[in-house]
Amino acid sequence: MPSHKRLLILDTSAILTGIQSSLPNTDAYTTQLVISEAKRKLMEENKSDTLDIRSLIIMEPSLEAVNSVITYSLKMGEKSNLSPVDISVLALGKQLLDDSAGEIEILTDDYSIQNVANAFGLKFHSIATQRIKKQIRWVYYCKGCRMKYEIPPKDMLCAVCGSEISRKPFKIQNIK
Ligand SMILES: [Zn+2]
Structure with missing residues (x-):
């Protein structure tokens, strides 16, 4: 019987909405760079550290996946629009996509991340904004x-x- 567990990768914009606390039957992944950026953004906005990361699986992408994503972002003309944090999220997505046969999606409101994710076949979903078409x-x-x-x-x-x-x-x- 195939597993219907969903794999999601969350970027900073997704984590700041707190959506990770309400994702049943889902393995929600992110990177340490994302967690650090989300904490820094909360501090900048003088919000206390209300970040709920208990349900998140923090994992670092391989160098191979990072290099692969950089190649795709260059090809798409998006390299200058992506921060190292964005690259880490995309690379984790690439790695999980290559390793897994399961349903896997990236949760992000960033158009450049969506654009590059689509280029290498990773599905994406946005929370606040319209997804790119x-x-x-x-x-x-x-x-x-x-x-x-x-x-x-x-x-x-x-x-x-x-x-x-x-x-x-x-x-x-x-x-x-
Ligand atoms: Zn010129």
Whole structure:
């Protein structure tokens, strides 16, 4: 008999809603980077440490999974929109997806995380916002000289002419 237990991976936005306390028949995973970020955000907002993490399984993704996710995020033009925390969540998702035949989903309100998750076949679900309906591959370009960048410079200024760098969809696919 197949198991109907759900596997969920939660990012910081998901954990801050407290949804992990109300997920029956679910193994809810996250990374230590997510926990640290969620605690820091609560402190910044002067909320006492009300974070309920008792039901969470904290696990670190393998280096292999991290590298794989970085490759996907570069391909999708999302690398500069993803923090190391975001990468850790996606990498854990990639690892669990590769290891498991079960139903597995990532819970996140972040469009860039959803976009990259979709690129490697990980299902996603959002809590507060509408989930994305299209997978977008971004291309970065200079508004001045039109130079294209796979990875934009950190200051978002063109290395050739100094103009501002912008991004536009390069390829758009519908998500079922
Ligand atoms: Zn330029």
